[in-house]
Amino acid sequence: MESNATLSHKNRPFLTWQLIIDWAEEHYRSRIFNKDERIPTRPGLLYLVQKGFIRLAGSTYTVPGKKKSKPKPVETDPEEQTFLGFVGAGQPFELAQTSPFTLQAYAYCEETTVLWMYWQDLDNWPHFRREVLDAFRYQHQRKLLWLSVLGQRRTIDRLYGSIALLAEEFGEPCQWGEKLEQRGDRLPWLLTHAQIGIAIGATRVTVTRMMGQLRQQGLIHVLDDNSICLPIKLTSN
Amino acid sequence: MESNATLSHKNRPFLTWQLIIDWAEEHYRSRIFNKDERIPTRPGLLYLVQKGFIRLAGSTYTVPGKKKSKPKPVETDPEEQTFLGFVGAGQPFELAQTSPFTLQAYAYCEETTVLWMYWQDLDNWPHFRREVLDAFRYQHQRKLLWLSVLGQRRTIDRLYGSIALLAEEFGEPCQWGEKLEQRGDRLPWLLTHAQIGIAIGATRVTVTRMMGQLRQQGLIHVLDDNSICLPIKLTSN
Known part of the structure; x- marks a missing residue:
């Protein structure tokens, strides 16, 4: 049970959460998105969902057919994207760009609010940094279970x-x-x-x-x- | 590129790695496994691959058939397990137990060596703790890409x-x-x-x-x- 207690996001309210929200608004690092709007992400930045839900999606390289056909490097049709999971309020996410595979984030509800920061911004809040890293540790375990199911x-x-x-x-x-x-x-x-x-x-x-x-x-x-x-x-x- | 540099395990040699290996041997927290041998893991513990490769596998709940059939709660036949990825030398892994889904780790090569410790043991090495958490962050991104591909x-x-x-x-x-x-x-x-x-x-x-x-x-x-x-x-x- 120890690990469940450690890993469950439900037991992990961000202690300095209000502080972070205030900081983000003050520094124009907060934005509200409509449902299905894409969150413009950059590798190296850390994102936090303040309100609503984020849906993560992936696009991958498509092997061209044996017969000569038009090359289709990356699928951009939303219907062709794969579903990678949700990220809820209070949770962090990040999207590293790794060609030929790309990851995207979309707002899943109206008024989904997202904050962002550089990783070095977290140096001001070492405890919060640790919470964010523990949250990724938790998300990693969830992804293993998700892979297991799929x-x-x-x-x-x-x-x-x-x-x-x-x-x-x-x-x-x-x-x-x-x-x-x-x-x-x-x-x-x-x-x-x-x-x-x-x-x-x-x-x-x-x-x-x-x-x-x-x-x-x-x-x-x-x-x-x-x-x-x-x-x-x-x-x- | 910033994130690739941050996230790539290849650029992340564990600085205190030799120190950890010595500590683990001294405290009998190191063991050598044969190929395909299962690593007995406990939730709440942190594992580190010193040498070789670990294969992660998952077993999940099987929905019973419509007709009355014997209930099959969890698949234990290795052939029925799903493949969740590899963990290489220098990399950490952990397996949280979440019924009805279970995760397992197996040695993938002969003489695969694994160390283990409690998370609180890492309090002695705060820098190493950060490296471990960054490694999970990296693994999480890889799992998103893997999900994307699958x-x-x-x-x-x-x-x-x-x-x-x-x-x-x-x-x-x-x-x-x-x-x-x-x-x-x-x-x-x-x-x-x-x-x-x-x-x-x-x-x-x-x-x-x-x-x-x-x-x-x-x-x-x-x-x-x-x-x-x-x-x-x-x-x-």
């Missing part, structure tokens, strides 16, 4: 695993009935079946069918507002 | 992207002819087509066919000892 061969395992991971990290407590088992963790955003499909490498149709199967098996619950909920597991312990 | 729809893009990422991170300079373009970065271990298949979600047969295609297109080169090499890209610049 490496599963069966689509339904990838689907259930992705929902479970997102609920574990971002879920908000919810309840849809009186019974003890009618409680769980609800994803704080709506995800379309097409979006889920892109994330787990499946078609929208397949996602819809398998979401039905997971509901039938009681492994997920969909609330009236269509948000996805992972029911709490009741153990005999 | 999220590609076409198998050949996943195959080429994986090889390019591994060569970029672990490649050793090699040469197989006199010409300028007959140089490149060679993967330091042999990978079977079956292993590559598990990593990128393809069958062995598909990997073999597509490796042939990449060779024909000059995107990869296979050396006499069967190691895979990414040829240097000659630009007009």
